[in-house]
Amino acid sequence: MSNLWRNQKVRNLFLQGLFVAAVLLIVIGGWMNAQQTMQSQRMISGFGFLHKSTGWDVNFSLLPASANDPYWWFFVIGIVNTLFLGVLGLMLATFIGGLVGLARTSSNAMLQLLGRTYVDFFRNIPLILQVFFWYAFVTRLPSVRNAIEIGPMTLSSRGVYIPALNVGGWYLFAAALALVAAVVLPLWTRTTRRIDKPREERRGMVLAALFGSLALVLALLWLGRLPETPLIDVPQLQGLNMRGGLRVSPEFSALLIAIGIYGGAYIGEIVRGGFKAVGRGQTEAAHSLGLSPWQTFSRISLPLALRAMLPILANQYIWLIKATTMGIAIGFTDFFMIVAVTINQSGQTIEAIAILMAGFLAINLTIAAIFNRINKAIALKGNQLRS
Amino acid sequence: MTSTDQLPTPAVSIQGMQKFYGSFHALKNIDLTVEKGEKLVICGPSGSGKSTMIRCINRLEEHDGGRITVLGTELNDDVGNIDGIRREVGMVFQHFNLFPHMTVLENCVLAPMLVRKIPRAQAEAAAMRYLEKVRIPEQARKYPGQLSGGQQQRVAIARSLCMEPEILLFDEPTSALDPEMIAEVLDVMVSLASDGMTMICVTHEMGFARRVADRVIFMDAGEIVEMADPETFFGDPKNERTKKFLSQILGH
Numbered sequence: 001m002s003n004l005w006r007n008q009k010v011r012n013l014f015l016q017g018l019f020v021a022a023v024l025l026i027v028i029g030g031w032m033n034a035q036q037t038m039q040s041q042r043m044i045s046g047f048g049f050l051h052k053s054t055g056w057d058v059n060f061s062l063l064p065a066s067a068n069d070p071y072w073w074f075f076v077i078g079i080v081n082t083l084f085l086g087v088l089g090l091m092l093a094t095f096i097g098g099l100v101g102l103a104r105t106s107s108n109a110m111l112q113l114l115g116r117t118y119v120d121f122f123r124n125i126p127l128i129l130q131v132f133f134w135y136a137f138v139t140r141l142p143s144v145r146n147a148i149e150i151g152p153m154t155l156s157s158r159g160v161y162i163p164a165l166n167v168g169g170w171y172l173f174a175a176a177l178a179l180v181a182a183v184v185l186p187l188w189t190r191t192t193r194r195i196d197k198p199r200e201e202r203r204g205m206v207l208a209a210l211f212g213s214l215a216l217v218l219a220l221l222w223l224g225r226l227p228e229t230p231l232i233d234v235p236q237l238q239g240l241n242m243r244g245g246l247r248v249s250p251e252f253s254a255l256l257i258a259i260g261i262y263g264g265a266y267i268g269e270i271v272r273g274g275f276k277a278v279g280r281g282q283t284e285a286a287h288s289l290g291l292s293p294w295q296t297f298s299r300i301s302l303p304l305a306l307r308a309m310l311p312i313l314a315n316q317y318i319w320l321i322k323a324t325t326m327g328i329a330i331g332f333t334d335f336f337m338i339v340a341v342t343i344n345q346s347g348q349t350i351e352a353i354a355i356l357m358a359g360f361l362a363i364n365l366t367i368a369a370i371f372n373r374i375n376k377a378i379a380l381k382g383n384q385l386r387s
Numbered sequence: 388m389t390s391t392d393q394l395p396t397p398a399v400s401i402q403g404m405q406k407f408y409g410s411f412h413a414l415k416n417i418d419l420t421v422e423k424g425e426k427l428v429i430c431g432p433s434g435s436g437k438s439t440m441i442r443c444i445n446r447l448e449e450h451d452g453g454r455i456t457v458l459g460t461e462l463n464d465d466v467g468n469i470d471g472i473r474r475e476v477g478m479v480f481q482h483f484n485l486f487p488h489m490t491v492l493e494n495c496v497l498a499p500m501l502v503r504k505i506p507r508a509q510a511e512a513a514a515m516r517y518l519e520k521v522r523i524p525e526q527a528r529k530y531p532g533q534l535s536g537g538q539q540q541r542v543a544i545a546r547s548l549c550m551e552p553e554i555l556l557f558d559e560p561t562s563a564l565d566p567e568m569i570a571e572v573l574d575v576m577v578s579l580a581s582d583g584m585t586m587i588c589v590t591h592e593m594g595f596a597r598r599v600a601d602r603v604i605f606m607d608a609g610e611i612v613e614m615a616d617p618e619t620f621f622g623d624p625k626n627e628r629t630k631k632f633l634s635q636i637l638g639h
Contacts, residue, residue: 198507281484285543288445288478289498289550290470299497303488380487382532384539 034350049346050075056345058333060249064169071342078338079359085252085334086321086363089259093320096264101271115268122265128329130262135254135330144242152234154242160253161235164246171224175217182213191378251332255324263320270316274309275301307378314371318364335359396459398423398554398585399444405452406439406609413439415609417453423553426586428596428617431606432632437589440606441556444587445476458553474502477547481559483539485531491518491542492527495549503550510549517545521575537568541575548579555579557588593637597621605629 004010038045050072057067061077062084103115122130139157142148147156154161165172186209189195189202197205225231235245278301286296327334339356343349399421406414414436421427429437442448443455446462446469455462457472486494495514499505505513518524521541523534531539540560547555557576561569573595580586580599590596596603596617603620605613605628613620613629621637624630 201507279484281480281482282486284447285478285480285484285486287447288473288476289546290473290502291498292470295501299501300486304486307488378488380532381530382487382534384534384536385487385532 043347045348045350047351049348049351052346054342054345056341058338059331060252060333071346074338074342075335075355075359078333078335079363081333082321082324082327082335082359083363085255085259085324085327085332089256089263089324090317090320092256092260093263093267096260097267097271100264100268101275104268104272105275115272119265119268122261123269125262127258127262127323128326131254131258131326131329134257135250138250138253138257144237147237147242154235154237154245156242157250158242158247159250160248161242161245162248163235164233164244165221166226166229166231166233167221167224168226171220175220175224178213178216178220182210182217185209185213249332251327251330254330255327255332258326259320259323263316263323266316266319267313270309270312271305273312274305277308278304307375307380310371310375310378314368314375317367317371321363321367322360395423397421397456398425398458399587400456401440401444401453402455403453404440404443404450404455406436406443406448407451413609414443414450417611419604419611421554421585421587423585424583425601426580426599427588427602427604428600429587429589429604429606430591430593430596430632431604431612435606436609437606438558441478441558441587441589444554444556445473445478447478474550475553476556477550477552477554478556478558479540479543479547479560481562483531483536483543483563485539485543485546487531490528490530491523491534494531494542495546498546499549513551514545514549517548518542520548520578521545522571535568536564537571540564540568540572544572544575544579554585554587557586557590559589559591561590561592591636593621605632607632 035045051070053068053070054074055067058065058074058077058081060081062080063073063077065074065077100115100118103111104119106112106115138160141155141157144156144158147154147161149155152163167175186206189206189209190199195202195205221231233244233246235242235247237243282300282304283296286300291299324334325336328337328340331337336356339352342352346352397420399419401417401419404414404417405412417440419440429441431437439448443450444457444462450462458475460468460472462468462472485491486497489497492511492514495517496507496510499510499513500507515524515527518527521544523538523541523545526534526538526542531542534542544555544560560576561572564572569592573592576586576588576595577599586599588595588600600617602614603617604611605620605624605626607628613624613626615624620629621633624633
């Protein structure tokens, strides 16, 4: 018996068993406790409430919404809102971060100082404060009648009005997907190893992918256009209000700006780190071969820096997606706010929080999976690298 | 490039070159002329300025005084001159510095295609020829990280050769290699020398210097202390510092 206990494998197995038992005990205990408490308070558990209508409305939705809609539809609206804000926020943050990171790694002292000041400033102010600041800013824009016009855009305290497309909902959605394909497909065609053709000779295929997708976008928009209206709906002042176009609510604008600027500071540092991680030897080799500064950047530094950035970038993206929950502070109906109101209105706390967790898990695990896939595809081969 | 029938343009001509790192005087008044086809070996203790000197020849380091002329073109702030010289001067580094995200073949064809605008098929054919010359054509589709150090260094040599340079600079090409891999790299360098390539090598491989070099230079504290043909250099060094250095590295 003492011999058996001294066996490493037996010990590990025993400890594993103990651990699993403890976890099960806690979960089952918690479950039973919740059941008992809810019963004593005469609460009904379960997901039946999902089919009841909410009786309240949302102030921002990409999908049709009314107070008669059921809870499950509102959750869908919340997730779509969160994704919409999240994806645009990530794009803006990445764009700003790229500029800031490049400024900080440039050889120009002025740009370095600007980049550094940006990072020091925006990274050190809490996000919620920045959200409030931008919300105050966009709600204090001039009234609709004195609105600022920038090209086809109109900035006012009631929101930003931008030209919209008079296209039916599903067609618009499909066109948006096709637009994403127009970005992803050419890139994939250009870089994948699955096409057995040297990269220079793929130009035709890349252009076909690009223009094919773009043609699909136009075709979908044309097919889905609403009858007897112009395809592009430009907002215009009529009386005391704006007519036509799409109103971007101040809540959405404020969050988008805040996430873009705050995230940009962090991503700027990631970009800087990525470029610092590229060995000086590689750029020296490129110079010694006669490559121009741009060729060295685009063929050597950038591809290597991207590989160093991606894992940290995935982390940052997941973080920023969760930052959309700041919406509740200024009344943007993101997923979190809809869950919070649901808890308030229906009392289904445990169920609603379970849905909230599942939703964010699904979003963030998807981001992680996409990035892992990309990482794996572009990972450097071999383990004999030096310098 | 200017050349006359009487005086062939030297490959590299350095006159009164100075190099400072802050207040540290790294290279003091360097005068050196390397003829076309000449093989020059530079040795000396670490920190003596050997690497800095050859890195000035293709502007990986900027010299602070004096004149450097490469193949008749003066190396100055003129970007066109720098690009032109870099096209004609290849460099092999201590740590190989291959591009890890490209295959061996892509490493080799990148510069010929981008800089010399050679079509891919032609560049690949040339690359395969040079990979055969360094005896690793079978590794063309692999990535640098999948090769041994000696193989990587031979790829680096092939990559430089693909630009068909007039001059090759070697910056301690065998210092990062295991002993059995040093030989395979030196063999390639010897065969290059016999093809008539102009070579300037910073190395501590004294056997290679004896066998291949036309002249050997000893540097110490940023100065060229001794310069002689290998026989005189190893058999009858004049300078005390050279003697001490040689006794240290040949002593055991």
